[in-house]
Amino acid sequence: MTIAFDPKARAETLYTGEFRPMFIGGNWVPAQSGEVLESRNPATGKLLATVPRGAAADVEAAVQAARTAFEGPWSKFKPYERQALLLKIADLFEQNWEELCLSDTLDMGMPISRTLANRRRVIGMLRFYAGQATAIHGEVIENSIPGEIVTFTRKEPVGVVGAIIPWNAPIAASIWKIGPALATGCTVVLKPSEEAPLTPLLIAKLMQQAGVPDGVVNIVTGTGAEAGAPLSLHPGVDKIVFTGSTATGQAIARAGTANLKRVSLELGGKSPMIICRDADIDRAVPVAAMAVFANSGQICIAGSRLFVAREIHDEFIRRVADFALKLRIGNGLEEQTEVGPIISSRQAGKVEGYIEVGRKEGADLVVGGERLSGPDFDGGNFIAPTVFGAVTDGMTIAREEIFGPVISALPFDTLDEVVARANATPYGLAAGVFTSNVGTAHKLTQRIKAGTVWVNMYHALDPAVPFGGMKMSGYGREGGVEHLGEYLETKAVWIQTD
Numbered sequence: 017m018t019i020a021f022d023p024k025a026r027a028e029t030l031y032t033g034e035f036r037p038m039f040i041g042g043n044w045v046p047a048q049s050g051e052v053l054e055s056r057n058p059a060t061g062k063l064l065a066t067v068p069r070g071a072a073a074d075v076e077a078a079v080q081a082a083r084t085a086f087e088g089p090w091s092k093f094k095p096y097e098r099q100a101l102l103l104k105i106a107d108l109f110e111q112n113w114e115e116l117c118l119s120d121t122l123d124m125g126m127p128i129s130r131t132l133a134n135r136r137r138v139i140g141m142l143r144f145y146a147g148q149a150t151a152i153h154g155e156v157i158e159n160s161i162p163g164e165i166v167t168f169t170r171k172e173p174v175g176v177v178g179a180i181i182p183w184n185a186p187i188a189a190s191i192w193k194i195g196p197a198l199a200t201g202c203t204v205v206l207k208p209s210e211e212a213p214l215t216p217l218l219i220a221k222l223m224q225q226a227g228v229p230d231g232v233v234n235i236v237t238g239t240g241a242e243a244g245a246p247l248s249l250h251p252g253v254d255k256i257v258f259t260g261s262t263a264t265g266q267a268i269a270r271a272g273t274a275n276l277k278r279v280s281l282e283l284g285g286k287s288p289m290i291i292c293r294d295a296d297i298d299r300a301v302p303v304a305a306m307a308v309f310a311n312s313g314q315i316c317i318a319g320s321r322l323f324v325a326r327e328i329h330d331e332f333i334r335r336v337a338d339f340a341l342k343l344r345i346g347n348g349l350e351e352q353t354e355v356g357p358i359i360s361s362r363q364a365g366k367v368e369g370y371i372e373v374g375r376k377e378g379a380d381l382v383v384g385g386e387r388l389s390g391p392d393f394d395g396g397n398f399i400a401p402t403v404f405g406a407v408t409d410g411m412t413i414a415r416e417e418i419f420g421p422v423i424s425a426l427p428f429d430t431l432d433e434v435v436a437r438a439n440a441t442p443y444g445l446a447a448g449v450f451t452s453n454v455g456t457a458h459k460l461t462q463r464i465k466a467g468t469v470w471v472n473m474y475h476a477l478d479p480a481v482p483f484g485g486m487k488m489s490g491y492g493r494e495g496g497v498e499h500l501g502e503y504l505e506t507k508a509v510w511i512q513t514d
Contacts, residue, residue: 019128019129019132019351020114021114023114023118023121023128023349023351024349024350026114026115026118027118027122027349030115030118030119030122031055031064031065031119031122031123031214032065033063033064033065033066034065034066035052035065035066035067036065036066036067036214036217037067037068038067038068038070038074038217038235038236038237039217039220039221039224039233039234039235040074040077040078040081040234040235040236041077041078041080041081041084041085041230041231041234042081042224042229042230042231043230045068045074046068047068047069047070047071047074047238048071048073048074048077049069049071049073051068051069052066052067052068052069053066053067053068053069053210053213053237053238053239054066055067055123055211055212055213055214057122057123057125058124058125058356058357058358058359058360058396058397059125059346059347059348059349059356059357059395059396059397059398060347060394060395060396061395061396062395064122064123064214065214067213067214067217067237068237068238069237069238069239069242070207070236070237070238070242070243071238071242071243071246072242072243072246074236074238074243075205075207075236075243075246075247075250076246076250078205078234078236079176079178079205079247079250079252079253080252081230081231081234082176082177082203082204082205082231082232082234083175083176083203083252084231085203085229085230085231085232086173086175086176086202086203086231086232088231089229090201090203090229090231090232091201093201093229095149095150095152096149096150098146098149098198098199098201099146099147099149099150099199100146101198101226101227101228102142102143102145102146102149102195102198102199103142103143103146104226104227105142105198105222105223105226105228106139106142106143106146108222108225108226109138109139109142109222110135110139112218112222113132113135113139114132115218116131116187116215116218116219117131117132117134117135117187118131119186119214119215119218120185120186120187120212120215121348121349121356122214122348122349123183123186123212123213123214123215124183124184124186124211124212124359125312125348125356125357125358125359125397126184126185126311126348126356127348127350127353127354127355127356128348128349128350128351128353129351129353129354130310130311130348131187131348134185134187134188137188137477137478137479138187138188138191140478140479141188141191141192141195141479141495142191142195143479144195144479144480145195145196145198145199145479145500146199148196148199148497148500149198149199149200151497152171152199152200152500152504153171154168154169154170154171154506154507155168155169156168157169159510163512163514164512164513164514165510165511165512165513166510166511166513167508167509167510167511168508168509169506169507169508169509170506170507170509171200171504171505171506171507172201172504172505172507173200173201173202173503173504173505174200174202174254174255174278174503174504174505175202175203175254175255176202176203176204176205176252176253176254176255177193177197177202177203177204177205177253177254177255177256177257177503178204178205178207178247178248178250178253178255178256178257179193179194179197179204179205179206179207179256179257179258180206180207180240180244180247180248180256180257180258180259180260180268181193181206181207181208181209181216181259181260182209182259182260182316183208183209183211183212183359184212184311184314184315184316184359185311186208186209186212186214186215186216187215187219189259190206190208190215190216190219191219192259192494192495193206193257194206194219194223194233196494196499196500196502196503197503198228198232198233199500199503200500200503200504202254202255202503203231203232203233203234204232204233204234205234205236205247205253206233206234206235206236207235207236207237207238207240207243207244207247208235208237209240209260210237210238210239210240211359211360212359213237216235217235217237219235220233220235240264244264244268245267245271248267248268248271248272249271249274251274251275253275253277254277254278255277255278255279255280255502255503256268256271256272256277256278256279256280257279257280257281257492257502258279258280258281258282258283259281259282259283259316260283261283261284261417262283262284262417262442262443262488262489262490265281265283265490268281269281278502279492280484280490280491280492280493280494280502281485281490281491281492282316282445282483282484282485282489282490282492282494283316283443283445283485283488283489283490284316284417284443284445284488284489285316285317285318285417285443285444285445285446285485285489286320286321286414286415286416286417286441286443287307287317287318287319287320287321287443287445287446287447287448287466288319288321288323288434288437288438288441288447288448288464288466289304289307289319289320289321289322289323289447289448289449289450289474290323290428290434290438290447290448290449290450290460291304291322291323291324291325291328291332291450292325292431292449292450292451292452292453292456293325293327293328294451294452294453294456295325295328295450295451295452296450296452296472297328297331297332297335299450299472300332300450300472301332301335301336301339302339303448303450303472303473303474304319304322304332304336304423304448304450304474305336305339305340305343305401305423306474306475307319307320307448307474307475308320308322308401308421308422308423309340309343309354309355309401309421309423310475311356312355312356312357312358312399312420312421313367313418313419313420313421313422314358314359314363314419314420315475316417316445316489317445317446317468317475318419319446319447319448319474320417320418320422320423320424321414321424321426321438321441322336322423322424322425322426323426323427323428323434323437323438324425324426324427324428325427325428325429326427326428326429329425329427333382333403333405333425334382336403336423336425337382337383337403340383340384340400340401340402340403341383343355343401345388345398345400345401346392346393346398347392347396355401355421357396357397357398358397358398358399358420359397360397361397363397363419363420364387364397364398364399364420366418366419366420367399367418367419367420367421367422368387368399370412370413370416370418370420370422371385371399371402371413371422373412373413374404374407374411374412374413374422374424377411377412377413378406378408378411379404379405379406379407379411379413379424380404380405380406381402381403381404382403382404382405382425383400383401383402383403384399384400384401384402384403384421384422385400385402386399386400387399387400388400399420399421400421401421402420402421402422402423403422403423403425404422404423404424404425405425407424407425407426408426409426409437409440411424414426415441417443431456431459431460435460435463435464438464439463439464439465441487442487442488443485443487443488443489444465444466444467444485444486444487444488444489445466445467445468445484445485445486445489445490446466446467446468446469446470446485447464447466447468447469447470448469448470448471448473448474449461449464449469449470449471449472450471450472451471451472457471457472465486465487466485466486466489467483467484467485467486467489467493468483477495478495479495479496480495480496481495481496482494482495482496482498482499483495483496
């Protein structure tokens with residue numbers, strides 16, 4: 017795509033190392049402790065800004081603000097008014113889209129071409145939720161109780177929502193939490209990742225500019241242990257929604273039992289990509305490669321287990337490796353960059369550790385595997401797109417979520433075999449299938465245990481289509497009408513009329 021503005025020039029003024037306060041009750045405030053966290057560009061190591069190191073006291077203030085708003089002025093907003101507010105936010109997102117995307121690129125490294133390309137999806141989410149705001153309704157139910165008794169249901173907002181998001185897509189992740197809350201009449205305390213907290217603060221400014229009442233949307237920056245855990249445990253939070261690792265999701269689910277709050281979890285994955293022998297190889301190679309290499313593999317749905325029919329396995333892996341070698345790696349501000357940095361040196365070290373384990377366990381390193389250095393990569397956390405062949409199902413790289421640009425290729429012989437192997441994982445978030453046979457496509461989509469299965473494509477997401485996991489990949493759905501239901505309570509009403 018052609019970029020219509022100069023991201024490098026704009027980047028010089030967007031973040032200059034200054035302090036960016038968090039947003040509680042309509043006010044921009046520091047942490048009560050006065051402590052701060054640094055946010056650095058993962059492509060250069062440069063300090064972008066500091067943010068408050070929020071903790072339990074700040075969470076308490078945010079939850080109280082959210083409760084006051086929920087029980088006060090926000091409860092008076094009619095569906096039409098919530099819809100109008102969401103549409104105004106969508107308009108402001110359109111007007112400020114380049115700045116939001118530039119913020120994501122600077123703070124977490126995603127190439128600017130990729131962040132800009134999410135425009136239709138993110139703004140579409142806001143407008144989808146706006147449409148849903150006026151479509152919430154209960155139903156009249158014919159009961160079998162003697163007498164003149166009317167029974168019906170009401171759909172009511174669940175209350176204060178605690179939302180915890182990861183660092184790999186802050187714009188979309190923020191709206192996936194805030195959008196349905198506003199549509200249903202809930203209020204939100206959002207805790208962004210300490211690795212990428214800056215874009216959610218920009219989003220809060222747009223919410224304030226749109227006229228969102230004080231306390232309806234609150235942003236508390238801080239670490240998971242110091243801010244995320246208190247939010248999960250807080251008795252004043254009616255629902256917690258989390259996207260992130262399975263281990264953290266389990267801890268959040270346990271924390272939710274304290275007051276039996278509603279919990280929705282979108283967690284890790286080790287998604288299979290199945291290339292059948294009748295697949296269109298020219299079409300499948302770039303999709304299979306970018307199912308993992310997009311966003312440097314830092315995507316929960318990455319199709320990192322690449323199952324390829326034995327008849328075409330060698331050719332397919334060779335072509336994926338050739339594709340990987342041609343990818344342009346570098347700073348996300350460069351228009352031509354296709355693969356950016358890993359979010360942090362610590363995360364890059366984890367990815368390197370998996371690559372080393374893959375070697376030691378006997379996998380064949382076909383391409384990549386190294387941390388990149390040199391003038392173009394100074395100060396950054398860059399790992400070359402990596403492909404392993406000769407992988408077996410029991411190897412660590414075939415079982416554990418790496419969250420980096422690493423493909424594990426595995427041959428298969430029959431459909432029954434590949435289904436069993438694809439499902440032999442604790443995860444069930446996503447899967448991909450490439451075949452030219454519609455019957456094969458239907459058989460595999462029915463038998464694979466995953467919340468989303470793509471056929472002859474990958475990574476497609478739409479506001480109207482539900483997304484979420486099975487098994488250890490979590491529960492609950494984001495997107496579609498099911499998403500709004502996650503933020504609503506159903507109340508039964510009985511009225512005797514005689």
